[in-house]
Amino acid sequence: MASKGPRKPSVTRKGNKVVQDCGTCQKEVTSKDETLQCEVCMQVFHITCENVSSEIYTVLAANIASSTLHWFCNACNRGAVKLFNVMNNIQLRQEKLEKDVSELKEDFDRHKENSYEKKEVDCMIAQAIQADKRKLNVIVRNLPEQESNNAMSQGTSDKNQVAGLLDELDIGNVNIAEIERLPASRDKSNGRKSPRLLKVRFKDMKSKLLVLQRARNLSKSKSPVYKNVYISPDLTYEQRQQDRKLREELRNRRGKGEKNIKIFKGSIVHTEELESDTETTKND
Numbered sequence: 001m002a003s004k005g006p007r008k009p010s011v012t013r014k015g016n017k018v019v020q021d022c023g024t025c026q027k028e029v030t031s032k033d034e035t036l037q038c039e040v041c042m043q044v045f046h047i048t049c050e051n052v053s054s055e056i057y058t059v060l061a062a063n064i065a066s067s068t069l070h071w072f073c074n075a076c077n078r079g080a081v082k083l084f085n086v087m088n089n090i091q092l093r094q095e096k097l098e099k100d101v102s103e104l105k106e107d108f109d110r111h112k113e114n115s116y117e118k119k120e121v122d123c124m125i126a127q128a129i130q131a132d133k134r135k136l137n138v139i140v141r142n143l144p145e146q147e148s149n150n151a152m153s154q155g156t157s158d159k160n161q162v163a164g165l166l167d168e169l170d171i172g173n174v175n176i177a178e179i180e181r182l183p184a185s186r187d188k189s190n191g192r193k194s195p196r197l198l199k200v201r202f203k204d205m206k207s208k209l210l211v212l213q214r215a216r217n218l219s220k221s222k223s224p225v226y227k228n229v230y231i232s233p234d235l236t237y238e239q240r241q242q243d244r245k246l247r248e249e250l251r252n253r254r255g256k257g258e259k260n261i262k263i264f265k266g267s268i269v270h271t272e273e274l275e276s277d278t279e280t281t282k283n284d
Helices: 054-066 074-110 115-133 151-168 205-215 237-255 271-283
Strands: 011-014 017-020 035-037 044-046 137-141 176-181 198-202 230-233 261-264 267-270
Touching (some): 035 054, 074 115, 198 205, 205 230, 237 267, 267 271
Antiparallel strands (some): 011 017, 035 044, 137 198, 137 230
Protein backbone atom coordinates (compact mmCIF):
# COMPACT_ATOMS: atom_id res chain seq x y z
CA MET A 1 0.00 0.00 0.00
CA ALA A 2 1.34 3.41 -0.95
CA SER A 3 2.49 5.77 1.80
CA LYS A 4 0.13 8.61 2.72
CA GLY A 5 2.96 11.13 2.80
CA PRO A 6 6.66 11.66 2.17
CA ARG A 7 8.72 8.87 3.75
CA LYS A 8 11.91 9.29 5.70
CA PRO A 9 15.12 8.07 3.99
CA SER A 10 15.93 4.44 4.95
CA VAL A 11 19.39 3.88 6.37
CA THR A 12 21.10 0.95 8.08
CA ARG A 13 24.33 0.65 10.04
CA LYS A 14 27.06 -1.85 9.23
CA GLY A 15 29.64 -1.59 11.96
CA ASN A 16 30.78 2.03 11.98
CA LYS A 17 29.49 2.58 8.45
CA VAL A 18 26.03 4.03 7.75
CA VAL A 19 24.58 2.90 4.41
CA GLN A 20 21.41 3.84 2.59
CA ASP A 21 18.88 1.25 1.43
CA CYS A 22 16.66 1.24 -1.64
CA GLY A 23 13.20 2.50 -0.73
CA THR A 24 11.57 -0.41 -2.60
CA CYS A 25 13.68 -3.56 -2.19
CA GLN A 26 15.39 -2.38 1.05
CA LYS A 27 18.75 -3.63 -0.24
CA GLU A 28 21.92 -1.60 0.19
CA VAL A 29 22.59 1.06 -2.43
CA THR A 30 26.19 1.13 -3.63
CA SER A 31 28.13 3.56 -5.79
CA LYS A 32 28.04 1.03 -8.62
CA ASP A 33 24.22 0.97 -8.74
CA GLU A 34 22.14 3.11 -11.07
CA THR A 35 19.88 4.99 -8.68
CA LEU A 36 17.56 7.99 -8.47
CA GLN A 37 16.52 10.05 -5.44
CA CYS A 38 12.87 11.08 -5.08
CA GLU A 39 12.56 14.85 -4.59
CA VAL A 40 9.55 14.43 -2.23
CA CYS A 41 10.40 11.60 0.21
CA MET A 42 14.20 11.86 -0.39
CA GLN A 43 14.45 8.04 -0.62
CA VAL A 44 16.99 6.52 -3.02
CA PHE A 45 15.79 3.80 -5.41
CA HIS A 46 17.35 1.35 -7.82
CA ILE A 47 16.05 2.26 -11.25
CA THR A 48 15.04 -1.36 -11.84
CA CYS A 49 12.89 -1.30 -8.69
CA GLU A 50 11.00 1.74 -10.01
CA ASN A 51 10.77 0.44 -13.60
CA VAL A 52 12.96 3.23 -15.01
CA SER A 53 14.73 2.25 -18.22
CA SER A 54 18.45 2.88 -18.71
CA GLU A 55 17.67 5.33 -21.52
CA ILE A 56 15.40 7.43 -19.31
CA TYR A 57 17.89 7.18 -16.44
CA THR A 58 20.65 8.58 -18.65
CA VAL A 59 18.52 11.61 -19.54
CA LEU A 60 17.44 12.19 -15.92
CA ALA A 61 20.96 11.83 -14.53
CA ALA A 62 22.23 14.42 -16.98
CA ASN A 63 19.57 17.02 -16.18
CA ILE A 64 18.41 16.62 -12.56
CA ALA A 65 21.47 18.38 -11.13
CA SER A 66 20.65 21.51 -13.14
CA SER A 67 16.98 21.37 -12.03
CA THR A 68 15.94 20.99 -15.66
CA LEU A 69 14.09 17.74 -14.88
CA HIS A 70 12.54 16.35 -11.70
CA TRP A 71 11.87 12.77 -10.61
CA PHE A 72 9.44 11.31 -8.07
CA CYS A 73 9.04 7.70 -6.98
CA ASN A 74 5.83 5.88 -7.80
CA ALA A 75 4.49 6.29 -4.24
CA CYS A 76 4.97 10.06 -4.21
CA ASN A 77 4.18 10.79 -7.85
CA ARG A 78 0.41 11.01 -7.44
CA GLY A 79 0.61 13.45 -4.52
CA ALA A 80 3.31 15.49 -6.26
CA VAL A 81 1.13 15.94 -9.34
CA LYS A 82 -1.70 17.27 -7.19
CA LEU A 83 0.68 19.58 -5.34
CA PHE A 84 2.15 20.98 -8.54
CA ASN A 85 -1.37 21.56 -9.91
CA VAL A 86 -2.13 23.63 -6.82
CA MET A 87 1.15 25.51 -7.20
CA ASN A 88 0.38 26.18 -10.86
CA ASN A 89 -3.03 27.61 -9.92
CA ILE A 90 -1.39 29.86 -7.34
CA GLN A 91 1.16 31.00 -9.92
CA LEU A 92 -1.65 31.90 -12.31
CA ARG A 93 -3.40 33.84 -9.56
CA GLN A 94 -0.14 35.60 -8.71
CA GLU A 95 0.33 36.61 -12.35
CA LYS A 96 -3.24 37.90 -12.40
CA LEU A 97 -2.57 39.85 -9.21
CA GLU A 98 0.52 41.47 -10.74
CA LYS A 99 -1.48 42.34 -13.83
CA ASP A 100 -4.25 43.85 -11.68
CA VAL A 101 -1.71 45.94 -9.77
CA SER A 102 -0.25 47.21 -13.06
CA GLU A 103 -3.72 48.10 -14.33
CA LEU A 104 -4.51 49.85 -11.05
CA LYS A 105 -1.37 51.97 -11.35
CA GLU A 106 -2.30 52.88 -14.92
CA ASP A 107 -5.80 53.74 -13.76
CA PHE A 108 -4.31 55.93 -11.04
CA ASP A 109 -2.31 57.89 -13.62
CA ARG A 110 -5.45 58.45 -15.72
CA HIS A 111 -7.49 59.72 -12.79
CA LYS A 112 -4.90 61.42 -10.61
CA GLU A 113 -6.80 64.73 -10.78
CA ASN A 114 -9.83 63.15 -9.13
CA SER A 115 -9.03 62.89 -5.40
CA TYR A 116 -11.80 60.39 -4.65
CA GLU A 117 -10.67 57.99 -7.34
CA LYS A 118 -7.07 58.51 -6.30
CA LYS A 119 -7.81 57.43 -2.72
CA GLU A 120 -9.76 54.42 -3.92
CA VAL A 121 -6.96 53.31 -6.24
CA ASP A 122 -4.36 53.91 -3.50
CA CYS A 123 -6.36 51.69 -1.17
CA MET A 124 -6.65 48.90 -3.76
CA ILE A 125 -2.93 49.08 -4.56
CA ALA A 126 -2.09 48.94 -0.84
CA GLN A 127 -4.31 45.87 -0.44
CA ALA A 128 -2.65 44.16 -3.39
CA ILE A 129 0.81 44.95 -1.99
CA GLN A 130 -0.15 43.62 1.45
CA ALA A 131 -1.51 40.42 -0.07
CA ASP A 132 1.72 39.97 -2.03
CA LYS A 133 3.84 40.46 1.12
CA ARG A 134 1.88 37.76 2.95
CA LYS A 135 1.79 35.18 0.16
CA LEU A 136 4.52 32.99 1.76
CA ASN A 137 3.22 33.32 5.36
CA VAL A 138 1.09 31.09 7.55
CA ILE A 139 -0.41 31.89 10.96
CA VAL A 140 -0.19 29.27 13.74
CA ARG A 141 -2.77 29.45 16.54
CA ASN A 142 -2.57 27.89 20.03
CA LEU A 143 1.06 26.79 19.77
CA PRO A 144 2.46 27.02 23.34
CA GLU A 145 5.00 29.75 24.02
CA GLN A 146 7.63 30.21 26.70
CA GLU A 147 7.07 33.01 29.19
CA SER A 148 10.31 34.95 28.89
CA ASN A 149 11.50 38.55 28.78
CA ASN A 150 14.61 37.48 26.91
CA ALA A 151 14.09 37.88 23.15
CA MET A 152 16.82 35.39 22.27
CA SER A 153 15.45 32.76 24.63
CA GLN A 154 11.92 33.35 23.30
CA GLY A 155 13.13 33.04 19.71
CA THR A 156 14.93 29.76 20.44
CA SER A 157 11.84 28.39 22.15
CA ASP A 158 9.62 29.32 19.19
CA LYS A 159 12.02 27.63 16.75
CA ASN A 160 11.90 24.47 18.86
CA GLN A 161 8.10 24.62 18.98
CA VAL A 162 7.91 24.93 15.20
CA ALA A 163 10.39 22.06 14.79
CA GLY A 164 8.18 19.89 17.02
CA LEU A 165 5.10 20.90 15.03
CA LEU A 166 6.79 19.91 11.76
CA ASP A 167 7.74 16.54 13.27
CA GLU A 168 4.10 16.04 14.28
CA LEU A 169 3.11 16.77 10.66
CA ASP A 170 5.76 14.26 9.51
CA ILE A 171 7.52 16.92 7.44
CA GLY A 172 11.27 16.80 6.97
CA ASN A 173 13.10 19.73 5.43
CA VAL A 174 11.17 22.92 4.65
CA ASN A 175 12.66 26.30 3.89
CA ILE A 176 11.70 28.71 6.71
CA ALA A 177 12.76 32.34 6.35
CA GLU A 178 11.37 33.82 9.58
CA ILE A 179 9.44 32.96 12.76
CA GLU A 180 7.73 35.78 14.69
CA ARG A 181 5.30 36.00 17.61
CA LEU A 182 2.62 38.60 16.93
CA PRO A 183 1.33 41.11 19.55
CA ALA A 184 -0.41 39.51 22.53
CA SER A 185 -4.17 39.10 22.79
CA ARG A 186 -6.43 37.98 25.61
CA ASP A 187 -9.29 35.50 25.68
CA LYS A 188 -12.31 37.78 26.18
CA SER A 189 -14.41 34.98 27.66
CA ASN A 190 -12.39 34.53 30.84
CA GLY A 191 -9.50 36.98 30.67
CA ARG A 192 -6.98 34.15 30.32
CA LYS A 193 -3.89 35.02 28.38
CA SER A 194 -3.65 32.79 25.33
CA PRO A 195 -0.49 31.89 23.38
CA ARG A 196 0.28 34.64 20.92
CA LEU A 197 -0.23 33.99 17.25
CA LEU A 198 2.91 32.75 15.53
CA LYS A 199 3.76 33.92 12.02
CA VAL A 200 5.95 31.61 9.96
CA ARG A 201 7.38 32.89 6.69
CA PHE A 202 8.67 30.37 4.15
CA LYS A 203 11.25 30.89 1.44
CA ASP A 204 9.17 29.14 -1.22
CA MET A 205 5.54 28.34 -2.01
CA LYS A 206 6.15 24.58 -2.09
CA SER A 207 7.03 24.54 1.63
CA LYS A 208 4.00 26.64 2.56
CA LEU A 209 1.57 24.46 0.58
CA LEU A 210 2.98 21.26 2.08
CA VAL A 211 2.50 22.57 5.64
CA LEU A 212 -1.06 23.77 4.92
CA GLN A 213 -1.88 20.42 3.34
CA ARG A 214 -0.65 18.42 6.34
CA ALA A 215 -2.23 20.84 8.87
CA ARG A 216 -5.62 19.24 8.27
CA ASN A 217 -4.41 16.19 10.23
CA LEU A 218 -3.70 18.11 13.46
CA SER A 219 -7.27 17.69 14.73
CA LYS A 220 -6.61 13.91 14.76
CA SER A 221 -3.35 14.25 16.69
CA LYS A 222 -2.98 12.08 19.77
CA SER A 223 -0.83 14.78 21.40
CA PRO A 224 -2.71 17.34 23.53
CA VAL A 225 -0.04 19.88 22.56
CA TYR A 226 -0.99 19.85 18.87
CA LYS A 227 -4.61 18.70 18.83
CA ASN A 228 -5.94 22.27 19.12
CA VAL A 229 -3.27 23.91 16.98
CA TYR A 230 -4.55 25.53 13.78
CA ILE A 231 -2.55 26.67 10.75
CA SER A 232 -4.00 29.03 8.16
CA PRO A 233 -2.80 31.39 5.40
CA ASP A 234 -1.81 34.90 6.51
CA LEU A 235 -4.75 36.92 5.12
CA THR A 236 -5.14 40.69 4.94
CA TYR A 237 -8.04 42.37 6.75
CA GLU A 238 -10.01 42.59 3.50
CA GLN A 239 -9.35 38.93 2.71
CA ARG A 240 -10.47 37.90 6.21
CA GLN A 241 -13.69 39.90 5.82
CA GLN A 242 -14.37 38.28 2.46
CA ASP A 243 -13.62 34.83 3.89
CA ARG A 244 -15.96 35.49 6.85
CA LYS A 245 -18.80 36.52 4.52
CA LEU A 246 -18.30 33.43 2.36
CA ARG A 247 -18.40 31.12 5.37
CA GLU A 248 -21.54 32.82 6.69
CA GLU A 249 -23.21 32.47 3.28
CA LEU A 250 -22.15 28.80 3.17
CA ARG A 251 -23.72 28.15 6.60
CA ASN A 252 -26.95 29.91 5.59
CA ARG A 253 -27.29 27.97 2.36
CA ARG A 254 -26.60 24.67 4.09
CA GLY A 255 -29.09 25.63 6.79
CA LYS A 256 -31.75 26.00 4.08
CA GLY A 257 -31.07 22.46 2.92
CA GLU A 258 -28.64 23.04 0.07
CA LYS A 259 -26.19 20.14 -0.16
CA ASN A 260 -22.88 19.30 -1.86
CA ILE A 261 -21.52 22.85 -1.75
CA LYS A 262 -18.15 24.13 -0.56
CA ILE A 263 -15.83 27.15 -0.75
CA PHE A 264 -13.33 26.85 -3.59
CA LYS A 265 -10.99 29.63 -4.79
CA GLY A 266 -13.03 32.45 -3.28
CA SER A 267 -16.47 31.23 -4.40
CA ILE A 268 -19.16 28.81 -3.27
CA VAL A 269 -19.45 25.99 -5.78
CA HIS A 270 -21.19 22.64 -6.09
CA THR A 271 -18.91 19.65 -5.65
CA GLU A 272 -20.34 18.08 -8.80
CA GLU A 273 -18.99 21.01 -10.82
CA LEU A 274 -15.51 20.49 -9.35
CA GLU A 275 -15.60 16.79 -10.18
CA SER A 276 -16.78 17.58 -13.71
CA ASP A 277 -13.98 20.14 -14.19
CA THR A 278 -11.44 17.61 -12.88
CA GLU A 279 -12.59 14.96 -15.35
CA THR A 280 -12.50 17.48 -18.20
CA THR A 281 -8.94 18.46 -17.24
CA LYS A 282 -7.86 14.81 -17.20
CA ASN A 283 -9.39 14.19 -20.63
CA ASP A 284 -7.70 17.29 -22.06
